[in-house]
Amino acid sequence: MAMTVPTFNAVQASLWLTLCGRALDNRLSRPILGDNMADEVVRKVDFDYTKLHIPTSSAIYIAHRAKKLDEIAQRFIARHPDAVGLDLGAGLDSRALRITPPPTVDWYDVDFPEVVGTRPRMLPHDANPHPIGADLIEPTWLDTVPTDRPAVIVADGLIAFLSEDEMRTMVCRIIEHFPSGEIAFNGYSKFAVWAQKRFAGAESIKAVTRFPGFDDPRYPERWHPKLKLVKEILCTREPEVARFPVGLRLMNRLTAPSTAVSRRGNVVLHYAF
Ligand SMILES: C[S@@+](CC[C@H](N)C(=O)[O-])C[C@H]1O[C@@H](n2cnc3c(N)ncnc32)[C@H](O)[C@@H]1O
Numbered sequence: 001m002a003m004t005v006p007t008f009n010a011v012q013a014s015l016w017l018t019l020c021g022r023a024l025d026n027r028l029s030r031p032i033l034g035d036n037m038a039d040e041v042v043r044k045v046d047f048d049y050t051k052l053h054i055p056t057s058s059a060i061y062i063a064h065r066a067k068k069l070d071e072i073a074q075r076f077i078a079r080h081p082d083a084v085g086l087d088l089g090a091g092l093d094s095r096a097l098r099i100t101p102p103p104t105v106d107w108y109d110v111d112f113p114e115v116v117g118t119r120p121r122m123l124p125h126d127a128n129p130h131p132i133g134a135d136l137i138e139p140t141w142l143d144t145v146p147t148d149r150p151a152v153i154v155a156d157g158l159i160a161f162l163s164e165d166e167m168r169t170m171v172c173r174i175i176e177h178f179p180s181g182e183i184a185f186n187g188y189s190k191f192a193v194w195a196q197k198r199f200a201g202a203e204s205i206k207a208v209t210r211f212p213g214f215d216d217p218r219y220p221e222r223w224h225p226k227l228k229l230v231k232e233i234l235c236t237r238e239p240e241v242a243r244f245p246v247g248l249r250l251m252n253r254l255t256a257p258s259t260a261v262s263r264r265g266n267v268v269l270h271y272a273f
Pocket of ligand 1: 012016092093111112115155156158
């Protein structure tokens, strides 16, 4: 018998979009991420993903950006085996299972208590090294996280739900907490924010999307003097595009030469501090 689907508010329920996106990617003949666990969780709760109207292209983009964020975390951990890792707005993602940090790394998954509270029943024990149930805009959630180790912080699908002021305050707190580190998140261009409010596949989050978006990848550098852009990853130019279905691949190939047009789509922003 399927598990009961947990009840979440609209912001928390956005986790189904990304989880189902990765599960649908996993069901493709040539998955981009191959997130078996996402697929397993969606099957376990028998979640009716059809009501989310996620087109294959969106599922692929969701999986692709997750892969780029995984790679950033993996590379950082390879250079800093004593690192602390944080997944902000982790939802029901099992990133720790995908990136398999060594035991010397402490990995924290942060989300609202209602979401973090459901993780142990949805995900295996090793997908939940250090859960933190908190509202990320509150100042105290970092209190239990070590302050003396380099940190890699990823946020996949989170920033849409924060105001710019909340995002800036949270980023500044993180930078002040650790001696050094890297932070990466999927970008929201002004066009992406505009499109998200009109796109059927994002119907469920229209009303709770708050981030205004920005186009210049250096824009967040003004949030804190230590924050420096490492790379703007325009996904149209990434090697995984070669594995996209033909129509989507062609569209990405045509878009790739234009930075301005690529920025309107799937982008991962990577910073150091
Ligand atoms: C689109 S989902 C992405 C979930 C996950 N990162 C993934 O890729 O599947 C956004 C997540 O951010 C969380 N979130 C949004 N605002 C938050 C806040 N202020 N504090 C904690 N979590 C938040 C939501 O609960 C949700 O799980």
